[in-house]
Amino acid sequence: MKKYILRFIFLLFITGVIFASINMIIDPYNIFHYENPRNNGVEANKNYIKTKYILNHPDKFDSFIFGSSRAGFMNSYDIPGGHYYNMCSSEAVPAEHLRILKIFLKNGIIPKNVIVMVDDIACFVDPKNPFHDQLYRVAYPDDDIISKAKFYYRYCDLITTFEALEVMLAHEDDDPEYLERYKESGSERMDKKASDVQGDFSEGYWSEYYSLRVEEAVKDMADIRKLCDENGINLIVMTNPTYFKTYALGVERGYINFLEALAEVTDYWNFSSFSDITVNEAYYYETSHFTPEVTKMMVDMAISGKKDDRLWSQGFGIHVTEENKEEFIAFLKNQAEEYGVKCYE
Numbered sequence: 001m002k003k004y005i006l007r008f009i010f011l012l013f014i015t016g017v018i019f020a021s022i023n024m025i026i027d028p029y030n031i032f033h034y035e036n037p038r039n040n041g042v043e044a045n046k047n048y049i050k051t052k053y054i055l056n057h058p059d060k061f062d063s064f065i066f067g068s069s070r071a072g073f074m075n076s077y078d079i080p081g082g083h084y085y086n087m088c089s090s091e092a093v094p095a096e097h098l099r100i101l102k103i104f105l106k107n108g109i110i111p112k113n114v115i116v117m118v119d120d121i122a123c124f125v126d127p128k129n130p131f132h133d134q135l136y137r138v139a140y141p142d143d144d145i146i147s148k149a150k151f152y153y154r155y156c157d158l159i160t161t162f163e164a165l166e167v168m169l170a171h172e173d174d175d176p177e178y179l180e181r182y183k184e185s186g187s188e189r190m191d192k193k194a195s196d197v198q199g200d201f202s203e204g205y206w207s208e209y210y211s212l213r214v215e216e217a218v219k220d221m222a223d224i225r226k227l228c229d230e231n232g233i234n235l236i237v238m239t240n241p242t243y244f245k246t247y248a249l250g251v252e253r254g255y256i257n258f259l260e261a262l263a264e265v266t267d268y269w270n271f272s273s274f275s276d277i278t279v280n281e282a283y284y285y286e287t288s289h290f291t292p293e294v295t296k297m298m299v300d301m302a303i304s305g306k307k308d309d310r311l312w313s314q315g316f317g318i319h320v321t322e323e324n325k326e327e328f329i330a331f332l333k334n335q336a337e338e339y340g341v342k343c344y345e
Contacts, residue, residue: 256344
């Protein structure tokens with residue numbers, strides 16, 4: 001009897017090794033290929049692979065950009081004063097930026113500069129919401145064997161892997177710079193023009209699981225500010241210039257409340273408003289993502305000190321501080337009213 005039990009255990013072990021090997025080889029989300037991820041048609045878990053890559057190359061970069069996928073089109077090469085890597089990942093929020101920053105510090109990686117880009121996603125998305133728990137968004141695991149085992153186990157589902165394999169086999173790689181960009185900048189394609197994308201601009205971007213969470217988001221931003229101050233890190237906070245229809249949806253549901261509370265814990269550069277940029281489809285791929293041309297203007301204003309008076313008068317490029325926060329919030333509310341948008345109360 002003992003012999004049969006041992007054989008059964010051995011068979012289970014061999015079966016597990018075979019299944020795990022298949023998942024590791026196909027690896028649609030590039031979890032096991034973080035050093036050399038493939039452009040395979042399936043969105044990689046960028047939260048994981050970028051964190052893992054930086055931990056394995058702790059001296060390669062001295063500055064980081066944090067944000068959702070919208071931050072992906074900020075060209076890390078364009079930013080003066082540091083050697084930046086773009087840590088953007090799908091719907092990443094301040095809680096995740098804070099966690100990764102803590103992981104970096106724990107491993108001896110102390111950045112010179114950190115840029116955090118926030119918008120409505122930061123204050124409406126709960127990272128623990130089940131809708132936010134897709135495989136390409138799963139958070140980097142804690143540094144214990146159980147957390148790591150649970151994390152990797154999620155990527156050893158043969159059904160999911162083979163479903164993704166169909167996408168991978170049908171995908172045609174038209175991005176020869178994909179791997180180099182991943183290793184050297186972390187940013188998305190800078191040659192992708194808005195005119196190259198057939199974006200839908202009929203309505204603003206909104207997801208059914210969005211729910212206002214100002215207190216939590218602002219606390220995370222306050223903790224980021226405190227952590228950076230304690231470690232001598234230059235923190236630059238920017239709000240993203242979301243497309244005006246998306247911005248309007250956020251304002252109606254409490255986005256200005258978030259901006260008002262954010263000003264209580266940190267200064268920031270505002271690019272969220274109705275402006276010549278945000279009402280112009282030529283600067284957007286669709287109603288969620290803006291083009292590299294926009295991020296270049298953001299860097300010019302917030303870091304290089306270049307001011308465009310007309311855009312500034314529309315709220316694009318205003319440096320919000322303790323001194324001007326009340327005047328600024330009043331401006332946003334009045335502007336929204338002029339555009340027929342009712343602010344959240």
